[in-house]
């Protein structure tokens with residue numbers, strides 16, 4: 224009897240050890256922080272082969288930045304396009320098609336032909352200034368007239384492309400495209416203001432803080448509780464300068480006027496399944512303001528949280544959905560977009 228008991232105990236120990244090893248392998252969490260796309264990328268991945276997934280995520284994001292989207296890196300495709308190259312890869316052609324569609328669907332609030340305007344204002348650089356009216360007019364002239372036809376890009380004289388409004392979201396999509404990443408049980412990848420939330424657990428919910436536009440970088444004013452998605456925020460606090468009178472000029476432009484967008488918002492957070500679309504829509508909605516954003520959001524099956532200059536947090540999330548928005552700073556009041 225004693226011998227049988229000893230064998231059972233030994234078997235139990237072996238099973239326990241196996242469970243601990245399996246748990247360690249299947250739930251291994253790895254994380255990293257690095258610089259890309261002029262911002263900080265942080266990734267935390269949990270699951271089997273999470274280390275491989277992290278390596279791939281990093282490679283994909285750095286590749287995207289250096290070889291495709293960076294406007295300042297001479298080795299990137301967009302740099303070549305802005306320098307006169309007309310034939311582009313399938314990868315860039317398909318992104319440019321999505322950009323043209325967004326330009327049309329947003330009524331021109333979103334336009335990647337604004338590189339000259341971005342450079343003219345220089346917001347976020349030491350050369351930031353308020354240009355004069357004639358310079359602004361010249362910089363936005365023909366900005367909507369760039370074209371993509373198959374793999375051929377056409378840029379009118381003086382127009383250059385700036386993918387700054389979608390690069391971070393596109394990076395999230397690239398991270399999400401690897402098999403080892405998809406196999407991870409739970410992952411969060413934050414590329415500046417775009418955050419990718421992934422889980423293999425059905426109906427898993429994540430909590431995401433929305434930055435307080437009036438607070439410091441680490442201060443939140445609301446918490447979103449949502450499922451797997453990509454969340455992008457555009458705000459007037461990200462890059463700006465103030466003139467002598469204290470007037471703030473930020474980096475999101477209304478391409479129809481050439482001036483920083485002035486639609487009564489301090490930030491817009493957009494939630495949808497595609498990183499590229501959530502990033503582009505956060506920029507577009509910031510330009511459009513709440514009312515004009517609603518049909519655009521609906522078209523892309525996206526939800527949004529707007530923070531207005533008069534301290535309201537307006538959400539498209541309805542009361543009955545399990546996904547919620549909670550205000551955590553009581554200087555703000557919560558409202559629903561009508």
Ligand code: ADP
Nearest residue numbers: 332333334335387388416457461474475476506
């Ligand atoms: P961030 O880069 O801070 O995450 P956004 O995603 O809103 O913010 O992108 C802002 C950047 O997009 C600007 O720095 C500029 O390069 C570019 N941009 C500015 N206005 C527009 C616009 N109306 N449409 C498309 N791109 C824009």
Ligand code: MG
Nearest residue numbers: 388502503506
């Ligand atoms: Mg954006």
